Amino acid sequence: MDVLINVFVALHIIGIASLLGGFLTQMKAMSAGTARFTPAMLHGALTMLITGVALVGLNQADDQSVNNLKVGIKLVILVVILGLVYVKRDEEKIDKPLFGAVGALTTANVFIATLWT
Template sequence: MDVVRQLLLVLHIIGIGSLLGGFLTQMKGMKTGDVRINPAMTHGALTMLVTGIALVGVRQADDLDVDNTKISVKLAILIGILLMVWTNRAKERVDVQIFGAVGLLTVANIVIAVMWT
């Protein structure tokens, strides 16, 4: 089961990299308002959701502790990100505030994952 957990963790990190990378590559466009939700961001957020749920399931199946409060906060943030990404994915230009919120919430999710013990 440890191999499955590690593979899921790698995929989860790839998902967050895709979401954050899609944001970072367009940060320069925030000055002009020329930003959009690219497919990397959409797929990254969905990958994070699926692998995150699977990671919790694998930990519980192995009778390992799961911090339900931390997972709930991270899930709530990710659902907010997913709603913003999914509803704006087809638009040519996205409101800079929405785009900035996606980036800010993504970084917040990373900070919570690393620093919340």
């Protein structure tokens, strides 16, 4: 079971990398006012959602403790990110505050995951 959990953790990290990497590659475009949500950002957010839910289920099935408050907060943040990216994915230009919010929420999710023990 540990190997399966570790595979899903790796996939979850790949999803985070895709979402945050997509944001970081658009930073120059954001300062020019031409940033847009890339497909990598949408797919990264979806990967995070699917693997995160799977990780909770696998950890509970393995009788490991799960911090439901932490998972719930991370889920709410991810749903907001996913909603913003999904709704605005076809627009040619995204407003700077909205685009910045996705980056800030993604970063907050990373810090919650790593610092909340």
